[in-house]
């Protein structure tokens with residue numbers, strides 16, 4: 001459309017030379033692609049499937065609710081999947097692709113070894129393919145599933161104090177699926193639990209996300225669990241004096257050392273927020289202030305004035321503000337590097353390209 005309008009406004013005055021004529025289809029394609037993409041999440045909107053698959057959100061919610069009913073710890077990995085997707089190549093479902101001969105996919109990169117719940121995504125996709133074949137992208141499934149997972153874990157939503165539709169926030173859709181996935185890119189782009197504040201800010205900025213997004217989205221660590229390798233370095237020999245990480249409460253460090261006797265222990269599970277790691281609330285920020293956040297990256301939020309102020313504010317119990325801000329930052333994250341319009345494809349199965 002944009003290309004046609006452009007030609008209408010600027011009709012070629014003279015017949016075009018042959019090499020330029022050959023390039024015309026390519027130029028038109030580029031123009032179409034850029035107008036469809038629009039940057040900054042352009043092309044995404046709430047209700048993208050209202051004509052093509054009106055029940056999409058109800059179908060996703062049903063599958064997620066069943067998964068969480070069967071396993072109440074399933075919310076957290078479903079939320080995490082969307083983050084790990086968006087930070088590598090953008091939110092285009094590259095995290096779901098299987099490795100192939102000659103290509104190690106993101107899924108098999110070290111930071112993704114503890115990702116879970118791929119089966120729930122497959123169940124959602126199968127249900128949607130039955131109702132609206134070839135219509136809903138795996139990237140949008142990840143975004144809707146993350147929204148549903150966190151909504152189901154939020155008390156204010158469950159108790160009907162947060163609007164009537166059972167959603168913490170409205171999710172934008174219209175993403176398309178990519179065709180590539182690289183383990184190396186995952187290692188390069190995903191934040192590390194030992195990152196300091198400067199590195200975290202840089203990583204988020206490279207995805208067009210600001211300090212507030214960093215502080216707010218870290219609040220996702222209100223739910224879920226971790227494993228010893230993600231904190232082992234904090235517990236022993238962190239400093240030149242062989243102490244634990246000084247940003248970690250000493251008593252808590254001793255407790256964690258008891259649990260993680262072997263640094264490489266991948267089976268012991270560590271609750272993010274002991275006693276409430278299935279409820280999405282502001283408890284995480286209280287822990288960070290007590291220097292009991294599990295990761296060095298959690299405690300790093302105290303090293304910058306803006307992020308520190310937000311930690312204080314949310315920990316003081318501004319739950320409503322936190323929940324609103326979290327929804328806004330999830331929408332921001334969901335816009336990172338999206339493919340829209342004629343870009344990419346709608347995968348038939350989320351683990352393989354068409």
Ligand code: HEM
Nearest residue numbers: 076077080083114191192193217220224225226227230297
């Ligand atoms: C700020 C940088 C971040 C770092 C360094 C980080 C790092 C980690 C690590 C190391 C784990 C535990 C892995 C394991 O040992 O099993 C984890 C778990 C988790 N992360 Fe993050 N994360 C970050 C941001 C986020 C964001 C932005 C979200 C979502 C919006 C998120 C959601 C989660 C969830 C829900 C879990 C628990 C998963 C489960 O229970 O299976 N994280 N994160």
